Amino acid sequence: MSSSTSSGTTTIPSPPVISNNQEALTPNLAQQDSLRDEENQIRQPIKKDDIQVEPIYSAFSLNQRYLIIALASISATFSGFASNIYFPAIPIIAKALNTTEGNINLTVTSYMVFQAISPTFWGAVSDVYGRRLTILCTFVVFLSACIGLALSNHLYQLIILRCLQSTGSASTIAIGSGMIGDIFTRAERGGYMGIFQTGLLTPLAIGPVLGGIFAETLGWRAIFWFLAIYSGIYLVILVLFLPETLRSIVGNGSIAPYHLAKATFENYVSNREETIKDGSVNTKKEIKIDFIAPLKILFHKEVFFVVLYLAIHYATWQMTLTIQSSFFESIYGLTEIQIGLTFLSNGLGCMIGTLTTGKLLDKDYKKAKEKYKDLVNEEEFPIEIVRLRTIWFWSILQLFSVLLFSWTIDKHLHISAPIISNFILAWSAMSIQSIISTFLVDIFAKQAASATASLNLARCCMGAIATGTINPLVNKIGIGWGFMVWVGLMVLSLGLVFIQMKFGMKWRRKREEEERLDRER
Secondary structure: OOEEHHHOOOOOOOOOOOOHHHHHOOOOHHHHHHHHHHHHHHHHHOOOHHOOOOOOOOOOOOOHHHHHHHHHHHHHHHHHHHHOOOOHHHHHHHHHHHOOHHHHHEEEEHHHHHHHHHHHHHHHHHHHHHHHHHHHHHHHHHHHHHHHHOOOOHHHHHHHHHHHHHHHHHHHHHHHHHHHHHHHOOOHHHHHHHOOOOHHHHHHHHHHHHHHHHHOOOOOHHHHHHHHHHHHHHHHHHHHHOOOOOOHHOOOOOOOOOOOOOOOOOHOOOOOOOOOOOOOOOOOOOOOOOOOHHHHOOEEEEEEEHHHHHHHHHHHHHHHHHHHHHHHHHHHOOOOOHHHHHHHHHHHHHHHHHHHHHHHHHHHHHHHHHHHHHOOHHHHHHHHHHOOOOEEEEEHHHHHHHHHHHHHHHHOOHHHHHHHHHHHHHHHHHHHHHHHHHHHHHHOOHHHHHHHHHHHHHHHHHHOOOOOOHHHHHHOHHHHHHHHHHHHHHHHHHHHHHHHHHHHHHHHHHHHHHHHHHHHO
């Protein structure tokens, strides 16, 4: 500040006059300080820890995820091979063990019962101890059972060991579905579930052909020696290359799992880090195995009706496959190899159904996300309608195919008619299964293996009832009318889908709110 000392008086000059425009443009001292602080912040280097980056859903590279899908899909072939390779050999096994074909069909029924029960155990274990260790244990059980079956000489041995074989093979589907849920988002899941389920298709197509060839040339025991060798080789491959994917253990795939869950070539099949970077994953928290988790999921209102619907449709399909060999031998006089070849239409239908439906599900989901993009709450997204709205078409197609199969055989029409109906039946049945499997994994993403196990429990129990009752039913009222009983059940089950689509979202939101409140307590 300047001063003047003229005449002994000190005067302070008046401040300069500033127009209103200049005042608006000239910062005061507080504003200058604020500007300097902002400039300093801009000039300072940005620290890595200051950047908030949303963690990616999966740390596995695309090639690593493809490897996981391939391993999961091939694992699923064992369930299909163990059941379908057996069908053409039913007549010849009955003769070899001096029993009836009806008694041999009991081995199919018992297989399906344990196919229903065992995933409830293995699925619950895999949701706690991981996918890798669980699937290795199932393969050890399967391999042991196949060796025992190849050496069987009595019907009771066949029944017991088929139950054990089913215990080892059936869970590969539930565990594989869990892997898909671990590494892919909901938007991607439909297409990749379709790719995964191709593991179910190969045995449906070539399993009966191989079974017919083995039974007619090398004998029925060669079927089980083939499965023993196949599973033994693949068990070694899994030990070497299958990484752990369970999110409660490895997070998005970046966390190193416990020792037994590590693959031999862990560094090549995963991108692990020793430190936990995703705070949402608590690997130290003790998680108990819930063996009744699949049962709990099965009886949740938001999925029960649609699961029961699928169980009825699946049972009708499996019933048709089981009795087909007996019909084709007794009515059309086919050999084991020829019977095996008739199953190719079933495999082709499954392949088309699974591969096309998965892509359609993804396309439908993306359309719906665009339509409902303004939703504030993700829970309001109508996943029930989006996933299930195409199911009506497939239901009508399956109804038509079952009617065509049963009545053309009942009237002894040309064999091409039931073979064509088998193609349509497999296409529609597999499409329905793909839709509902994807829907269940969407609803219970954190319990994907248990959710798939619940679906498996329902469909295989219903399948066991169907395969166990169809022979007496046909013998009593005829082929056409025997199948009409199950066609009637399929028609009634359409009402279950309507209930699910109308009330499912309300029930799901209520459950999710209850789970959120439980976590906050």
